Amino acid sequence: MTVDTTHRRLCHALFDALEQGDVDGVDACYAPDMTMWINVSGETITREANLEAVDKGRGLHRRRLYNDRNINSFDDGFVVQYTTHVVTHDGTEVPLSACLVAEVRDARITKLFEYLDTTQFRSRARSKKARSKKTESERTESRQPEPT
Numbered sequence: 001m002t003v004d005t006t007h008r009r010l011c012h013a014l015f016d017a018l019e020q021g022d023v024d025g026v027d028a029c030y031a032p033d034m035t036m037w038i039n040v041s042g043e044t045i046t047r048e049a050n051l052e053a054v055d056k057g058r059g060l061h062r063r064r065l066y067n068d069r070n071i072n073s074f075d076d077g078f079v080v081q082y083t084t085h086v087v088t089h090d091g092t093e094v095p096l097s098a099c100l101v102a103e104v105r106d107a108r109i110t111k112l113f114e115y116l117d118t119t120q121f122r123s124r125a126r127s128k129k130a131r132s133k134k135t136e137s138e139r140t141e142s143r144q145p146e147p148t
Contacts, residue, residue, distance in 0.1 A: 006107055007073035011080050014102075014109065015066040021058035027051055031108035039115045050112075063087040077103040 010029055017025030027047075034047040045053075057064075063086070070081040084096040096116060103111040 003075060004073045007078040007102075007104055008071050010104065010107060010109065011069070011071050011073075011078050011102070015069060015080075015082070018054065019065055021054075023051055023055045023058075026054050029109050031105060031110045034109055034111065036112040036114065039113075040118060061086045062089050062091070076105070077101065 014026060014029040017023075017029065030047050030050075032047065034050070035044050036047075036050050037044045065085045066082050067085055068081075068083045072079045079099065079101050081097075081099045084098060086094040086096065088094065098117065099115040101113040101115075102109045
């Protein structure tokens with residue numbers, strides 16, 4: 001099997017396990033010393049902390065899909081661009097564009113670098129703030145006495 005095939009299979013195994021909330025499946029993709037850096041926080045977390053987050057995250061959404069996986073492999077890893085489609089418990093769909101860079105040794109991921117499109121966070125925050133202002137405005141208007 002070629003390095004390209006091995007790395008593509010590993011990438012798909014990781015994302016398939018994440019979609020299914022399969023913590024053991026995610027763990028099987030990781031080397032014992034795996035670390036992950038995330039651009040949103042700027043922090044590096046351990047394998048154990050990542051697996052704990054995967055476990056806790058299983059119940060946060062109704063469904064999470066990793067679509068449009070565009071994988072490019074290289075000798076010691078892969079880069080995958082993808083869209084995460086989260087469906088919340090109330091049915092709201094939330095897309096998020098992301099890129100993951102993985103370093104691989106002995107067919108296991110040793111390092112992950114996750115880059116999330118933070119403009120989507122700001123856009124959602126502005127929308128939420130606008131909805132909140134609209135709701136406050138509606139409450140204020142409902143308290144106004146009718147003109148005579």
